[in-house]
Amino acid sequence: HMIDKGNYRHFMEKEIYDQPEAISDTLGHYINFSDNQVVAAWRDTVFTNVQSLAISACGTAYLAGLIGKYWFEHYARLPVEIDVASEFRYREIPFSPQVAALFISQSGETADTLACLRYCKEHGLKTGAVVNTPESTIARESDTVFPILAGPEIGVASTKAFTCQLAVLAALAVAAGRARGTLTEKEEQTLVARLAEMPRVIGQVLNSIQPRIELLSRELAKCRAVLYLGRGTSFPLAMEGALKLKEISYIHAQGYAAGELKHGPIALIDENMPVIVIAPHDRFFDKTASNMQEVAARGGRIILITDEKGARALKLDTMQTIVLPNVDEIIAPMIFSLPVQLLAYHTAVFAGTDVDQPRNLAKSVTVE
Numbered sequence: 286h287m288i289d290k291g292n293y294r295h296f297m298e299k300e301i302y303d304q305p306e307a308i309s310d311t312l313g314h315y316i317n318f319s320d321n322q323v324v325a326a327w328r329d330t331v332f333t334n335v336q337s338l339a340i341s342a343c344g345t346a347y348l349a350g351l352i353g354k355y356w357f358e359h360y361a362r363l364p365v366e367i368d369v370a371s372e373f374r375y376r377e378i379p380f381s382p383q384v385a386a387l388f389i390s391q392s393g394e395t396a397d398t399l400a401c402l403r404y405c406k407e408h409g410l411k412t413g414a415v416v417n418t419p420e421s422t423i424a425r426e427s428d429t430v431f432p433i434l435a436g437p438e439i440g441v442a443s444t445k446a447f448t449c450q451l452a453v454l455a456a457l458a459v460a461a462g463r464a465r466g467t468l469t470e471k472e473e474q475t476l477v478a479r480l481a482e483m484p485r486v487i488g489q490v491l492n493s494i495q496p497r498i499e500l501l502s503r504e505l506a507k508c509r510a511v512l513y514l515g516r517g518t519s520f521p522l523a524m525e526g527a528l529k530l531k532e533i534s535y536i537h538a539q540g541y542a543a544g545e546l547k548h549g550p551i552a553l554i555d556e557n558m559p560v561i562v563i564a565p566h567d568r569f570f571d572k573t574a575s576n577m578q579e580v581a582a583r584g585g586r587i588i589l590i591t592d593e594k595g596a597r598a599l600k601l602d603t604m605q606t607i608v609l610p611n612v613d614e615i616i617a618p619m620i621f622s623l624p625v626q627l628l629a630y631h632t633a634v635f636a637g638t639d640v641d642q643p644r645n646l647a648k649s650v651t652v653e
């Protein structure tokens with residue numbers, strides 16, 4: 286590769302630490318800092334007249350889309366239909382002309398995502414692609430390109446492309462909210478100011494959590510299975526945490542909506558299976574805390590990833606708590622991605638796997 290790892294052991298590690306700069310490049314493209322407004326192609330066109338969005342993507346990009354769905358629905362009251370590309374393309378979704386289709390892809394070459402793009406174009410939908418590779422097929426064939434600008438990503442497990450995809454989706458959700466009149470100018474400025482804090486907060490978190498994550502990873506590397514739980518935007522993040530861990534450490538992991546705990550995974554809880562709970566002190570915190578009680582009551586070992594407010598509010602013993610700074614709801618998913626990425630990374634290092642080139646996986650899947 287032309288790009289080198291610098292002082293890092295793996296590309297994945299380098300790409301995790303690239304994030305303050307990468308996010309700042311992404312924000313630079315979508316934000317006008319002189320008036321704290323979002324600048325984005327669909328703001329005064331597509332977003333003013335669509336009735337819903339249809340998102341399709343694969344792997345980590347799909348999980349970014351799932352978080353985006355919460356944002357479009359919350360900030361813009363714009364309904365979102367989302368599926369993994371390999372299902373979306375065969376589902377025979379009854380489209381109306383007021384649907385705009387959004388595709389998310391780091392490589393811009395994923396076969397199923399490209400097939401969804403072509404399928405939506407055949408159905409006459411407006412198409413937009415959130416892509417990291419500007420010269421890719423998906424970028425070339427879609428009506429509008431929303432660049433991710435994360436820079437080249439070499440590690441098979443996506444890290445900076447994921448958080449930068451989230452930054453693009455958050456900015457688009459705010460733009461859609463303004464276009465649809467669900468956000469005022471003042472609210473937009475406040476949200477944009479929060480987004481603009483990300484590079485600094487990401488840098489601060491990356492500099493402080495590593496020692497604790499390493500301790501924890503040494504233990505995780507000995508486990509056979511790990512359960513991740515979260516609610517709201519932390520639910521897709523729980524799935525992303527599980528995906529990352531299984532991809533590079535080969536430890537079985539599953540991400541679940543915290544509220545679904547009692548509908549199945551609770552049967553697995555014992556002292557051998559760590560439960561990683563992602564819970565910022567948001568409007569869901571109390572509900573997730575009661576799920577933690579249920580885990581604790583069954584002897585489960587809880588690893589809690591929360592913020593300062595959450596750590597103070599919790600009245601329960603965890604095996605380990607990772608405390609992040611209190612941040613606004615709109616940037617929490619990007620900030621909470623950091624411990625999730627580092628946990629997978631260090632666990633894989635302890636497990637001794639090939640972190641950047643895990644077995645059986647490809648960076649870009651160009652076959653169906």
Ligand code: G6P
Nearest residue numbers: 343344345346390391392395443
């Ligand atoms: C592969 C990669 C993942 C990626 C997914 C989608 O599975 O290993 O890291 O999330 O493809 O790739 P894309 O390039 O479309 O984002």
